[in-house]
Amino acid sequence: DQQVKQNSPSLSVQEGRISILNCDYTNSMFDYFLWYKKYPAEGPTFLISISSIKDKNEDGRFTVFLNKSAKHLSLHIVPSQPGDSAVYFCAASPPGANNLFFGTGTRLTVIP
């Protein structure tokens, strides 16, 4: 049973515009959420995280929003750059634990 879902397998965005990647989760006990970026033949690279006590966290061009009541999080990338083209995974972790439940990924293509 997939506890973390990314319903859009792919997304194409023009360079300079905003990319919005979405993620839903079913387990209300999750209290820590992360986004990773993955290039082919490499491991996932940590991008940004958010704890359940917050509803927004920002780091440069990347902002993660958390809506606990909707069990939904999103990653905004502004402005999008061609180098952002990769597969993005969201992940969630239960309280006090270090194991992550991953979504199936969204392939972002930023068109120059």
Place this chain on the structure above:
Amino acid sequence: KAGVTQTPRYLIKTRGQQVTLSCSPISGHRSVSWYQQTPGQGLQFLFEYFSETQRNKGNFPGRFSGRQFSNSRSEMNVSTLELGDSALYLCASSRGDANSPLHFGNGTRLTVT
């Protein structure tokens, strides 16, 4: 700071054999976790080691095992390999406290023929 290092990068084994994968965490990180990535199942948690003890375990058969050494380096072993074990095996390290992000290596691509 050196990242997480996994060896080997690629491995080809035949059914029934066993395999050992190695992972060196980021210096100072005491937690090492292992994940399996397949096209059908995505990224799935295998187990986590902290201070040489298995602290958490995913839903994989007993053929999958691991250990962690006193220098935090970790190994993962898969015995009696099956075709379905073909996957990318990823190791991740972290400080080990709750809400510390995992940092991944580039993985070992295992092919079972």
